[in-house]
Amino acid sequence: RANEALGLPGTPAAAVAALMxxxxxxxxxxxxxxxxxxxxVRCGRAALIPFLAALIGFPCVVKPRAGVLGEGVRLLAGPAGAEAAVREYPQVTDLLVEEYLEGPELAVExxxxxxxxxxxxxxxxxxxxxAAALTATGHELPVALPAEAAAAVRDLVRGVxxxxxxxxxxxHTELVLTPYGPRLIEAHAHPGAEELLALLRLGHGTDVLALALAAGLGLPEPVRHPRAAHAGLRYVDFPPGT
Incomplete structure (x- = not known):
């Protein structure tokens, strides 16, 4: 909104809201x-989660209509999980229940x-x-896709x-390569996490932030220098107090 008020370039506030x-x-x-x-299907009361989850079919996903970073997203494997979810969202009045998408997942910058x-x-x-399938334990690249699948990924990102x-x-767009083609998980008007951007710098020689800064200031693009044939990271989750 500040950019718009000052007449500066940038993504409109309405676009950010649409992605959220x-x-x-x-x-x-x-x-x-x-x-x-x-x-x-949209869900206006947590008490309706079991009914709507059964309507969509298990496994399915429930999440707040608005949010970032996977906050409040739950995978429901069956009726017991749906009943438990009712207790997890007592104050939330705007939820989304959707089918669980199966297949390899991509993070696209x-x-x-x-x-x-x-x-x-x-x-x-x-x-x-x-049940932790919705939580990333790491990322890696390169990801070799057939030409048709790669084109479909690009088309979906651009279309969204x-x-x-x-x-x-x-x-930053997250999607699943289903048997029917790529399907959206979510998209955001900001780059991915720093560690993901580091993978792109290491594996592709692509500096997303430097490119964005150059584009915003009208400067020449930084030179790309691929440095690694493979790059990956893993997250380690320690118990509290470790």
Missing amino acids: DKAALRARSNALHTVRPVSF ALSRGGRHRVLGWARRIPGPG LDLAGHRDGPS
Whole structure:
């Protein structure tokens, strides 16, 4: 909003809000798919989670309509998990229940300028085991995809950013490579976590922040220097007090 008030370039506040509204973004991204859109339903009361989860089918995912960094996102494996979720969201009145997307997961970094979206690269997201599948335990690259699949990933990212009205600056999109093609998890009007950007610098020689700064200031792009054939990271989760 400050950028708009001062007449400075940048992503409109409405685009940021559109990317944060997970229900609206899901509905919009479904319009990009002629085959198998993602099943979802809005939930106005936590008490309705078991009914709506059964309607969508297990496994499914419940999450707040608005949020970032996976806050409040839960994987429901069955009716028992749905009943437990009722107690986890007592004060939340705007939830989203959607089908669980199965397949390899990608984290995609892109840079937009004047409404043109350039996909800079992606890394494979390594999920946790079982009920922790929604929590990343690491990332790695490169991710070799067939030409058709890679084109579909780029098309989905560009389509989602277009629908949200994202015009300038970096973005971070998470998606799943389902048997029916890539499907959106969520997207944000900011770059991924620093460790993910470090992977792109190491593996692709792509400095997302330097590119974004150069684009914003009208400077020449920094030279790309690939430095590693493979790059990866793992997160270690220690018990409290360790």
